[in-house]
Structure formats: structure tokens, C-alpha cells
Amino acid sequence: MTTYLVSLIVIGGLVSAGVYLLLERSLIRMLLGLLLISNAINLLILAVGGPSGNPPVRGRTSGDQTTTADPLAQGLILTAIVITMGVAAFVLALTYRSYRLNTIEEVSNDPEDTRVSRLSGTESAEEIAERLDPDLTRDTDLPDELDALPGYEGSR
Amino acid sequence: MIPVVLESSLAPVLTPLPVLVPMLAAAMTLFAGRKPRLQRGITVLALSVVLVVSAALLRLADRDGTIALQVGGWGPTEPGMGPLGITLVVDRLSALMLVVSSIVLLAVVIYAIGQGIRDGDERQPVSIFLPTYLVLSAGVFMAFLAGDLFNLFVGFEVLLSASFVLLTIGASKERVRAGITYVMVSMVSSMVFLFGIALVYAATGTLNLAELSLRLESVPDGTRTALFAVLLVAFGIKAAVFPLSAWLPDSYPTAPAPVTAVFAGLLTKVGVYAIIRAHSLLFPGGRMDKVLLVAGLLTMMVGILGAIAQSDIKRLLSFTLVSHIGYMVFGIALSSELGMSGAIYYVAHHILVQTTLFLVVGLIERQAGASALERLGGLAAASPLLAFVFVVPALNLGGIPPFSGFIGKVALLEAGAQDGSVLAWTLVAGGVITSLLTLYVVTRVWTKAFWRSREDAPEGHLSASAPSALVDNTEESMDIQLADRDDVGRMPVGMLMPTGALITVGLALTVLAGPIFAYSERAANEVLDRGQYITAVLGDGR
Numbered sequence: 001m002t003t004y005l006v007s008l009i010v011i012g013g014l015v016s017a018g019v020y021l022l023l024e025r026s027l028i029r030m031l032l033g034l035l036l037i038s039n040a041i042n043l044l045i046l047a048v049g050g051p052s053g054n055p056p057v058r059g060r061t062s063g064d065q066t067t068t069a070d071p072l073a074q075g076l077i078l079t080a081i082v083i084t085m086g087v088a089a090f091v092l093a094l095t096y097r098s099y100r101l102n103t104i105e106e107v108s109n110d111p112e113d114t115r116v117s118r119l120s121g122t123e124s125a126e127e128i129a130e131r132l133d134p135d136l137t138r139d140t141d142l143p144d145e146l147d148a149l150p151g152y153e154g155s156r
Numbered sequence: 157m158i159p160v161v162l163e164s165s166l167a168p169v170l171t172p173l174p175v176l177v178p179m180l181a182a183a184m185t186l187f188a189g190r191k192p193r194l195q196r197g198i199t200v201l202a203l204s205v206v207l208v209v210s211a212a213l214l215r216l217a218d219r220d221g222t223i224a225l226q227v228g229g230w231g232p233t234e235p236g237m238g239p240l241g242i243t244l245v246v247d248r249l250s251a252l253m254l255v256v257s258s259i260v261l262l263a264v265v266i267y268a269i270g271q272g273i274r275d276g277d278e279r280q281p282v283s284i285f286l287p288t289y290l291v292l293s294a295g296v297f298m299a300f301l302a303g304d305l306f307n308l309f310v311g312f313e314v315l316l317s318a319s320f321v322l323l324t325i326g327a328s329k330e331r332v333r334a335g336i337t338y339v340m341v342s343m344v345s346s347m348v349f350l351f352g353i354a355l356v357y358a359a360t361g362t363l364n365l366a367e368l369s370l371r372l373e374s375v376p377d378g379t380r381t382a383l384f385a386v387l388l389v390a391f392g393i394k395a396a397v398f399p400l401s402a403w404l405p406d407s408y409p410t411a412p413a414p415v416t417a418v419f420a421g422l423l424t425k426v427g428v429y430a431i432i433r434a435h436s437l438l439f440p441g442g443r444m445d446k447v448l449l450v451a452g453l454l455t456m457m458v459g460i461l462g463a464i465a466q467s468d469i470k471r472l473l474s475f476t477l478v479s480h481i482g483y484m485v486f487g488i489a490l491s492s493e494l495g496m497s498g499a500i501y502y503v504a505h506h507i508l509v510q511t512t513l514f515l516v517v518g519l520i521e522r523q524a525g526a527s528a529l530e531r532l533g534g535l536a537a538a539s540p541l542l543a544f545v546f547v548v549p550a551l552n553l554g555g556i557p558p559f560s561g562f563i564g565k566v567a568l569l570e571a572g573a574q575d576g577s578v579l580a581w582t583l584v585a586g587g588v589i590t591s592l593l594t595l596y597v598v599t600r601v602w603t604k605a606f607w608r609s610r611e612d613a614p615e616g617h618l619s620a621s622a623p624s625a626l627v628d629n630t631e632e633s634m635d636i637q638l639a640d641r642d643d644v645g646r647m648p649v650g651m652l653m654p655t656g657a658l659i660t661v662g663l664a665l666t667v668l669a670g671p672i673f674a675y676s677e678r679a680a681n682e683v684l685d686r687g688q689y690i691t692a693v694l695g696d697g698r
Contacts, residue, residue, distance in 0.1 A: 083313045
């Protein structure tokens, strides 16, 4: 199969820019990276469809009319575009929600991961045992700050 | 018992139903969004219908051989040509996957309904849960039925889009954080898959699996290996095989219990199923087997070592999930009939047991108000029933005889010994160690959560302010004194029954191990033989 070098260079450029953006922490940049990669792949599918040829009707040649493109490749691209668009809309909604909740739109670390990894190495066994010991001073019948939480006032 | 005669002519009618029925039911439940009872009725009915249909398909595929349906009649127009349209294929492997996943989907939805009623979801906007769940089911079934690569991709996308919604349902802070990671990783894997599809199309000019398996034989060896590698990366991310598995324990534990259960049971196994298809149908000859074996070993070891470090039961189980994917990769990569049949049996076993365990965690949260080991204790005394419900699937996961985990592991280890190479023996050793460490991990949960008294737990007096419900609208999850929770200590029957049912099915894998393992041997034989699959799709005159 022969293909054009220009389209391959464009695809390569789009993918590398997309990968660069995906490695960022900012959600909008990650989304842009995803969109660049998906467009690059759509172009790739178009390129692998090959040169134009006879109409896709079996046993028909239409004389010297060989300007019809591969319809399957275009069908695949159309499906891929629709899927990417839906997911992009979802990611945008998620980004907005994340911004509303955290006032930043960045991927944050998993707090549980951080907690578990802190358990290893940096602390001595006594420190960990001390930290994991039950805090007996909190276990009283006296009202504490938890009783002041909305909805739990005077629950004791 | 009414004797049902299954005519072979029923096969073309039954084949598309596992996709069609949940899709139509999803539309109907959307319309019935304001009538929760009607919604639940439609969902349970639809998934029950799919279960019956899958069982019938399993019987037909086992008796009559591979069933291929050319959707819309756009089949091969003459010998030697591939089908023009979409092909759906049911062979023994996909029929088994259909049956097991429809059992799991039905049980989990009943569990979710039981939990929802208990949480009083009448006031909360969860009318989107059941339609999304049905779309997820349709996507899973579509992936198992797909007879061409692009349809497999669409199946993946359908189930992924639905899983995005389910994972972030309620959109609390924690779920949004986890959801972003999950969406991005899943989309990258889909992009890699699409990239692989484009390359396969460039190399062969077709995407139909049966036609591909013929045409790929004439593709140069280097190109074939490259194509296989690209597809393996895509499927490996979905199946959570080691270097590509870090996303899973981060994102799964934040979702509500039924959602985590169905994700853990099914989504990774769809990836494993795709690896089986690519490995045996498209690229036989095992050129990547060494890579897969090493990846399998690392998946087992890294996963289980991660599980040891965790203190939250949900995260701990997510790591064992990753770890046990290694067993299936091990069986696939041996490229032998015994290895493949062990892997197929293990997939069925693992779907059931992993789902059950996540459902049990939901029950523990309900009973004790927490899922962190620092806060749990005294559960064996508080609820012997819960202890029983936990210990059976836990020992099953650890591979204690006579449970199905033991049978699957023995088959895989035998296959490894039969292979006899140094790498295979290393994996046998790794498999045994992983199995022992799994036992250690579940024993740790047992001693901490069930045996010691709650006063001995470091944070035993604390609990989460609410169970991780379907809709978790709390901006910040807050800890409260356990004594302040008045809703702990009661497990609703609607949650217990489906868990019990799944345990029973898991035990049936042991009781009926003979016939079921014989079936998975036939399935493995069919998968490795390829001839039946190709003939069923392309016709005799290929």
C-alpha cells in the first residue's frame, strides 16, 4: 500500500503534541491532548483507507470513474468522532464539577495512596504504633467538636 | 420441569438478544424515570431474560458448534469473500462469559435495589442508575458477542461510557477525583485500541476476526508482532495487567459497593476475553508469550504485595483483583490446551468470587459502619451470618480446597509444569506464593475485622457519617462516633439474598467442577483450533 508522507508527518506531530498535553496535570490540557490524539487517529484511519477507487458496489466498475473513497474508513471515523465528542462533553462536565468542588482543575493524588505510602520507611515502628493508638481522651461522655456538626447537635 | 426443545433454528433469533434486550430496557427505564418500582421491575425482568437467553445459547453452542449471525443478512456474498456487515459470533467461550456475566449482573442489580430501598432513595435523583446499568450490561454483552474488531471497540466504548457515569454517580469530591483518573486512562486505552484497529486495517484491509485470522497469516512476521503488541497494550490497560494496572486500585474503591462489585467482576474480564481472542484467533503461534508470562508473573506479585500494605478492605480487594488477573494471563500465555482451559475456568471463578467479595464489603459497611481495618472488630460475634458470608468467598479466593479457586489454580499450575520451561516453572512458583499471600491477606482481614473485639481496633469508636450509598452528596466525608450511628447493625434481606445466591453459584463451580471443567476444555479446544470459528463465519467454501 502506498500513502502520502505529509499525512503521516501530520499524524505523528498531532500524536506527539497530544501525548505531551496528556502528561500535564491540568484537566483542560489533558482533554485537549486526548482530542489531538483522537483526531490524529481519525486521520490515520483515513490514510489507511488507501487511494480512491471503484464504487463500493460489487461487480461494478463505472467505467473509468475511480474517484470514490473507501466508505468503511469513513464509517469508522464517523463512529470514532461521535464517541470522542460524547466523552469530551463528559470530561468537561467532570472538570467543571471538580473546579466547583476543589477550586482547581487539576488531577490530585489519591489521599489513601499517600497515607499508605507514608506508613513505610519514613516513620519508625514506635511512631506508627503511637499514631495508630486509640486516642482515649476523645472517648468521653463530654460534648466535643463532633457534636457541633450540623445535624448532630446535642446528639449525646 | 417442562422439557424445552431447543431447535438449532432458534440460534439466529437468540444471538442478538443479549445486546438488544438491555438496550431497549434502558430506553424504557429512562421513560419510567419517575416510577422507581416500574424501573426496577423492567431492569430485573430484562436481565432475567438475558440470563435465560444466554443459558440457551450456551446449550446451543455446546451442542451444535459455533453460531455466527450476519446482522441484516450482509454475510459473505460468495466463497472466499468476507462478510460485508456486522457479525455476531457465539462460541463456547463467549457463551460461558455471557452466562456468568448475566448471573453476576442480575445478582448485583437486585443487591443495588435492596440497598437503595434501605437507604431511602425515593427522595434522591438516582433515576439514572438503572438505565446506565443496563447500558453497561449491553456493552459487556456486545463485547463478548463481537465478531469484528471495530464492533469490539464499540462494545468497549458503550460499557466504558456507562461505567464513567456509574463511577461518578452523585459526583462527590472523592468520586470526581477518582473518576477523572479512570476516564483519562480508559480513553487512552481506547485510543491505543483504535490506533491498533487502523494499523490492522492498513495491513489486511479487513476487520472481521475470522477473515483477519486468515489474512494475517500472509502478513510479514515483524508487522504481525507489532500489530499484536499494540492491541495487547490496549487490552492490557483494560484488563489491568501489571505495568498498566496502577489506575485500578485508585479508582474502583470510591464507587458504591454494587458498582465496584460489577466493575471488579466484569470490566477487567472483558479485557482478558479480548486478550484470549487476539492471542489465539488473530495471532496464534505465541510470539509474545514470553512477554505475557513475565507480565503475568509481575501482575501476580506486585498486585498481592500491594494488597498486603492496604488497610481499607475495598482497596485491599482491588489489589487482589489485579493480582489474580496474572493467573489468567499465565494460562493464556502458555498457549497449551490445558493452560487455556485453566484460564477459562479461572475467569469464570474469578468473576463470581471477586463480585461476591465486593458485595460482602457492602454488607460489612452496613453492619459496622466502616470498611477500614483500623475501625473494624468483633464482627464474628456481632453477626455470625456475615462471618460465614465473608469466609466462604475469601477462602475460595485464597485457593483452599475444595473451592473452585483451588481447582482453577491446580489446572494452571499443572499446565505450567507440563510446559516445563524455566519461565513456566518460575510462574508456577510465583502462582503458589501469590496464592499463599492471598490467604495471608484475607486472614488478616478475618483476624482484624472479625475476631478481635472492636475496642481493640485503633479507631474502633469512629465510623463514616453514612454508608457509601448510591448517591453520596456529602461534600466532605466526615467521621462520627460509631455510637452516633443508629442505622448500623442491620443488613437488609435484599442485600443478603443476592450475595448468598452468588456464593451458591460459586460453590456450584466446585460441586459441578467435572462437567464445568470438561466444558472449559471443550471451549479451549475450540478457541485454539480456530477452524470452527472461521468456518462458522465465512462458510465452508473459504
